[in-house]
Amino acid sequence: xxxxxxxxxxxxxxxxxxxxxxxxxxxxxxxxxxxxxxxxxxxxxxxxxxxxxxxxxxxxxxxxxxxxxxxxxxxxxxxxxxxxxxxxxxxxxxxxxxxxxxxxxxxxxxxxxxxxxxx
Ligand SMILES: [Zn+2]
Numbered sequence: 454x455x456x457x458x459x460x461x462x463x464x465x466x467x468x469x470x471x472x473x474x475x476x477x478x479x480x481x482x483x484x485x486x487x488x489x490x491x492x493x494x495x496x497x498x499x500x501x502x503x504x505x506x507x508x509x510x511x512x513x514x515x516x517x518x519x520x521x522x523x524x525x526x527x528x529x530x531x532x533x534x535x536x537x538x539x540x541x542x543x544x545x546x547x548x549x550x551x552x553x554x555x556x557x558x559x560x561x562x563x564x565x566x567x568x569x570x571x572x
Pocket of ligand 1: 458459460461462463472473475477
């Protein structure tokens with residue numbers, strides 16, 4: 454058995470009493486104005502994960518820019534030793550940036566997977 458949401462007309466299964474799409478209850482009230490905080494917590498968790506993902510993206514940019522800057526400083530010394538330092542900084546920077554971006558992407562994918570499984 455299914456029921457139709459009074460707010461967005463989406464069909465939901467009978468064993469859930471909150472619309473998966475808009476969060477309204479079967480009675481046509483937003484669930485977060487009721488004493489059901491579950492929906493709210495889920496949204497807050499998503500928001501938190503998205504903020505963390507954004508932070509990791511920002512960190513990736515900062516690390517990337519810093520490693521380019523530091524390697525240029527090393528290259529400007531033009532001694533063999535500072536060349537090696539410069540290359541090391543570039544490689545380490547690239548790996549760190551890729552790691553941070555990958556982690557941010559994984560977080561967003563996890564959020565999307567959890568959203569999809571809630572249907
Ligand atoms: Zn709805």
